[in-house]
Amino acid sequence: MSLKDYERTGTITVDEIKMPSEEHLKRGVAIIECVQEIPCNPCVDACPFGAISMEKLNATPKIDYDKCKGCGKCVSVCPGLAIFVVRIRGENGFVTLPYEMLPIPEKGEVVDVLNREGKVIGEGEITNVRVENRTGVITVRVDKNLIMEVRNICPKR
Amino acid sequence: MRIEEHPILSFERGRKVHFYFNGKKLYGYENESIAAALVANGITQLSKSLKYNRPRGFFCGIGKCASCRMRVNGVPNVRICIENVREGLEVETQEPLAELPSREFDDKGIDTLECDVLVIGGGPAGLCASLEAAKSDADVIVVDENFKLGGQLLKQTHKFFGSKHEMAGKRGIDIAKELEKEIIENNRIRVFLKSSVFGYYESDHGHLFGMAQRLDDMSEKVYKVKCKSAVIASGASENFLVFPNNDLPGVYGAGGVQTLVNVYGVLPGKKVLMVGSGNVGLIVSYQLLQAGMEVKAVVEALPKIGGYFVHAAKLRRFGVPIYVSHTVKEVYGEDKVEGATIVEIDKNWREIPGTEKRIDCDVVCLAVGLSPSVRVVSLTGADIRYIPEAGGYVAIHDDCMETTKRGIFVAGDLSGIEEASIAMLEGKLAGLYSAKRAGKDVNEDKADEYRKRLEELRAGPFGERGRIAKEKIRRLWKECH
CATH class of the missing domain: 3.10.20.440 (2Fe-2S iron-sulphur cluster binding domain, sarcosine oxidase, alpha subunit, N-terminal domain)
Structure with a gap:
């Protein structure tokens, strides 16, 4: 059986993600970066709109972008920290991501934004911070072209 | 620090x-x-x-x-x-x-304790077994060598996978607290900490174990424990790896470092090389980042990452490199680790000359698997076999978790290396059937439900090893009967 790239690298590319439409992106949707069959399903129970489904415990989660409202309830619930919410408003992009490091950034703070390989690809402004079950759920405003790349932040402090 | x-x-x-x-x-x-x-x-x-x-x-x-x-x-x-x-x-x-x-020391004599079910090990499997047996009206004694209950749940700061039945989404540390509270509040359960079971003896009815409890003045109090059945959930120990200087202080078991950092909040150093990319290696690496350490690299001898992609992705987005087809060539340092050399290996596991990289680190963590701790169960005379997929020697058992020695049950990593959600379910099964062996009426519908959930947890590609291990164990068990 041939290896998938992500099995060697630990990173996926945008091609491996079901892309939301422009309409979906305007409203904001959850991007689930969970590509392997692992025994886990809390995201299904967490979604108040029934947008996430799984055939069985070991299936990969499927998201219905028409049902997803981008509320981000799943972000802090996912044990794999593999769910992000992306949204586009005008020229601005917004990425909501799980963050379990110190320091927890503050609203208004400008931070470095990182891609899936941990490389700094720009800067962003923190627009929302909440902490749920000790997982930070952080929203950062970035260039709208970066919403499918930004997956981490690094405070400049 | x-x-x-x-x-x-x-x-x-x-x-x-x-x-x-x-x-x-x-x-x-x-x-x-x-x-x-x-x-x-x-x-x-x-x-x-x-x-x-x-x-x-x-x-x-x-x-x-x-x-x-x-x-x-x-x-x-x-x-x-x-x-x-x-x-x-x-x-x-x-x-x-x-x-x-x-x-x-003064001779404190030997006291006798009696119970329906003796549970050896106070980790996820042992605690769930104790609670399940006590809920079936069995009087339980649970013993653990450590000075706190919870076993390896105490260091699991991440949220558990699985479904809501297995408390998915909850952190292991919180599950440990909940289980401990239930244990303490249950008046059918007596807890003996800092206590080691050291012997198994012939007994007219039921089973007889020897146990020693360490007291505050460092003397020991010895007990005979008479029980109608026993659940042994003594866990596992971390595997070692052969390379020059593998015994230098600073080469740790990954789980050992996880204990130090997450249970005690003590840092062993600043810069870590993680050897092994199974879930333990990946999860501990991430937890070391959370604790403020720098993870220089994760190396994996196989050509692919062993653990879940999502755990690898969490590390990668903090810039931690994962080198597959790499191993640690040597560790160097005078009296403690001052660095390590990693090297690429080919598909025949031979080092490729010229691919060496120096890693500047003061801690090397070995996350290269676990082996079941079979010493206590082997005392009982239960049939022990080597099952590679189970992680080493295990007591063969049926789907009620009973070994070939009637009334002696196993659960958790001791019965084959898997993970904590599975350990908890196996503990429940063992608790239920040990209570039954002790003469209690038990609800076997619950057992069917636990078995179904175990099957679901093991159903995916990552559950394959566990599935194979349990199939082999069941087959051997049938041959013995």
């Missing part, structure tokens, strides 16, 4: 106390192990090897290896990783072959 701030944990260290190490006054906290307090005081060499007098440091942190044995208040061979710090303790390094105790 002790961690002051942590994104997930708040350390309840307790009262500050003083103790002596080789005559020098040091301080620690009453909820710390002696070993953790020594590491926090910058002491890396804990003992010397038997044959060549090489320095040995902290390795497993949970009483499974022998690298931290010291003389405490005159008593030799104390595993200081499972002994709590107390005011005025005198801790001393010992010669590899320790002298006999330098003090005498």
Whole structure:
């Protein structure tokens, strides 16, 4: 059986993600970066709109972008920290991501934004911070072209 | 160095106390192990090897290896990783072959304890077994060698996978607290901490175990424990790996470091090389980042990452490199780790010359698998076999978790290396059927439900090893009957 790239690298590319439409992106949707069959399903129970489904415990989660409202309830619930919410408003992009490091950034703070390989690809402004079950759920405003790349932040402090 | 701030944990260290190490006054906290307090005081060499007098440091942190044995208040061979710090303790390094105790103790006699079900091991499997047996009206004694209940749940700061039935989404540390509370509130369950089961004896009816409890003055109280059935859930120990200088202080079990960092909030160093990319290697690496350490690299001998992609992705987005088809060639340093060399290997596991990389690190963590701790169960005469997919020697058992020795049950990593959700379900099964063996009426519908959930958890590609292991174990069990 041939290896998938992500099995060697630990990173996926945008091609491996079901892309939301422009309409979906305007409203904001959850991007689930969970590509392997692992025994886990809390995201299904967490979604108040029934947008996430799984055939069985070991299936990969499927998201219905028409049902997803981008509320981000799943972000802090996912044990794999593999769910992000992306949204586009005008020229601005917004990425909501799980963050379990110190320091927890503050609203208004400008931070470095990182891609899936941990490389700094720009800067962003923190627009929302909440902490749920000790997982930070952080929203950062970035260039709208970066919403499918930004997956981490690094405070400049 | 002790961690002051942590994104997930708040350390309840307790009262500050003083103790002596080789005559020098040091301080620690009453909820710390002696070993953790020594590491926090910058002491890396804990003992010397038997044959060549090489320095040995902290390795497993949970009483499974022998690298931290010291003389405490005159008593030799104390595993200081499972002994709590107390005011005025005198801790001393010992010669590899320790002298006999330098003090005498009053003979405390041997008392007899009786119960329906004896549970050996207070981790996820043992605690769930205790609760399940007690809910079926069995009187339970649960024993653990450590000074706190919870086993390896105590260091699992991440949220568990699985479904809501297995408390998915909850952190292991929180599950440990819930289980401990239930245990303490259940008046059918008696808990013996700092207690080791050391023997199994012939008995007219039921089973008889020998148990020794370590007391605060470092003397021991010996008990005979008579029980109608027993659940053994003694867990597993971390595997070692062969490379030059693999015994230098600073080479730790990944789980050992996880204990040090997450249970005690003590940092073993600043820069880590993680060897092994199974879920343990990936999860511990991430937790070390959370604790403020730098993870220089994860190396994996196989051509692919062993653990879940989502765990690897969490590390990668912090810039941690994962080198597949790589292994650790050697570790160097005078009396402690000062760096390591990693090297690429080909598909025949041979090193590829010229691919060496130096890694600047002061900690090397080995996350290269676990082996079931079969010593206690082997005392009972239960049939033990080598099953590679189970991680080593295991007691063969049926789907009620009963071994070939009637009334002796196993659960959790001892019955084959898997993970904590599975350990909890196996514990429930063993608890239920051990109560039945003790003559209690049990609800076997619950057992069918637990078996169904176990099957679901093991159904995916990552459950394959566990599935194969259990199939082999069941087949051998049938052959024995």
